[in-house]
Amino acid sequence: MIKVRLSSFVHRGRRQIKVDFPYSEEVNDHIKKFPKIRWSRTHQCFYLPYNQVLFLEFYAYLRERNFFVDYQQLNGLKTISKYKKREPRKSLIELLEGRYLEIYKEYKVYLQGLRHSPNTVAVYGHFIVAFLLFLKEKRPAAIDNPVVQRFVEQLVSDKGYSISSHRQLISAIKHFAERFNISGIEVTSLKRPSKQNRLPVVLSQQEVISLLRHTANLKHRLALALIYSAGLRISELIHLRKADIDIDRRQVRIERGKGRKDRYVILAESILPLLQNYLQTYRPRHFMLEGNAGDMYSAGSVRNFLRRSCFKAGIKKQVTPHTLRHSYATHLIENGVGLRHVQELLGHAKPETTMIYTHIAKKDLLQIRSPLDEAVLQFLEPDKHPTKISLSGRFKG
Template identity: 65%
Template sequence: MIRVVLSFFVHRGKRQIKLEFPPGAAVRNYICQFPDLRFSQTHACYYLPYSKAIFNELYAYLRKRRYYVDYQQIKDVSPIPLFRKVSKRQAKMLQLEGRMALMFGDYQAYLNGLRLSKNTVEVYSNFIVDFLIFLGDKSLDRINNDVVQRFVERLVSNKDYSISTHRQLISAIKHFAERFTLSEIEVTTLKRPSQQKRLPVVLSQVEVIDLLRCTANLKHRMALALLYSAGLRISELIGLEVADVDLERRQILIRRGKGRKDRYTILAESLVPMLRNYMLTYGPRKYLIEGAGGGKYAAGSVRAFLKRSCRRAGILKRVTPHTLRHSYATHLIESGVGLRHVQELLGHSKPETTMIYTHIAKKDLLQIRSPLDEAVLQFLEPQNNPSNNSLSERFNR
């Protein structure tokens, strides 16, 4: 009796039915006549998109020829994810089998053991899933810097990674080499591209006020005002608890900020009336900016209403929640606050990180006069130019 094995695999982000059957033209010709049957060059197999109806039709079609249909592997899989599209990350992870799946689990455990942040573990893990799929069945002693370089070139080229993402990718692979010491990867010779020195986008104080005035929803306005007035990161905003706001001392306690550090920042005096109004209106219990059901507010929702408020305020700059933090730091420096104090308020580990704001602060630059202004002033002075013609008139002769 001819045996046809049906199983699941993920292809193009969706569950598919994989068909395995013995070689032979007659069997292959009959099975290939089934509607919508496709062949995957990547996985070297025939497959069908999964649905309950397609599965039932396929089963009946195979039994018509008295083929033995082995679908035990399909029965053993939990039915919950079968009827929904899986995420790209889930699809990648489902491609890891046997030894590679165990290595991935060991890698994640290693990152967690280093007490890296949840976001860092997730980002690095995504890179290593791609790396393990790229490696296929290679043994650890065959994985060297040349293999890494080919993988990095392919990934960076195909996905058009930014320099910062490229640097994160190399960091993820370095951790992989530290965990799996049997590999031939030389960590010290892995090169990361130089960090970009882009100046952050900064709003003027007038633009900040316009932004807040154009935010009608009280909760939304409260969130944006906190981001700017206290220089918060978005993760710090949505993790801020009611108990962390000290109205008497006009301070906000930031717990477990970046680098797992606690710090105090200022509660703006002008924010207090809005804060009291907000507390009476919404009555948050645990988190100051509460989401549905009293949980944390979604970061994506903050970005969405910030974008709408910028549109209403006519702000054309590319503004993110972090832009408000950049603006806070820049305005502090422009108002004469020392670099050391700004570093403490922002929670930066190194002063070099804070010093970027000295490049965009206008405090000293505003006192510098352009050579063109000097030339025009001299031109307009009566003793230098009796006719006192304007610059535009001079050019129009």
């Protein structure tokens, strides 16, 4: 019988339920389908909020597959015998009524009319549902900037939103004010937090090769190789069709990428044997990567097998599919490809977006000598080399 052990630990400043089990595809696939489960890249484990009801629901979920559940370390939670199944909680949209429900629907149509992507419509719509519930049937004339500010402060504090989500929240409210002509909201006075100038995580070329070598599954290896060799976004990978691969011209057509832009990228020579092997083995019908039913592959599946491959390859960095795209761009610049060409290959609308990779490309930085090496050179005899000077020993004084 497969044993799953539950224990408590602290993650992101809060107490969580840690899920440990001997790795197998069966257990992994079952656990990751639980609605509230999360993955910690820091602790390399699945976890749940430390919550009595969630614990009991998860226990029942595991017992459906006859897994043995060891929960002895969760002494603070109630026993299984007191478990009562709760009613499913309503979604936020189901809580809207009357005029506010109509406003939400009109807002979604407005965003669609602006040709925003389905993902943007969904994210902005979620924020506005929360805003309408916060207003509690206030009349439009009573909505002003202080009301908006209180809502933003409360939501950001309660949900712990990132700066990126905070910026999206403000954009959603600006669209809302413009659509319904709310005179009390001064759109120009709604300030978004500045973007974080965080440098992306990048793998070395040796780490990329190690990652591919430790990915045994043929489909999984092709997916990771395509992302890195062509600098694809994960959405571009799962939407990639067989017809988009032009082997003769060594090109991949990316249709309707981010910003609804088409582009061509290079099909690596070294990927051709892997590609041919994959096509003959799996025989995909429409999409390059297909699920068991021939439908589109899921982004979550890609993230999961990438995580497993990183673990097998001994890569400790926090790696996502976008990390491979970052690595692709950085390695292009290090190999001498011009910034304008890199921008076009990545599908960036602005050169400023591409320029971040100049900060992490190490080719020019390697030519700079550390001042410590310069100082050591001052004391060297002509026949000696800096690497032969030991700084770890004790100095005579």
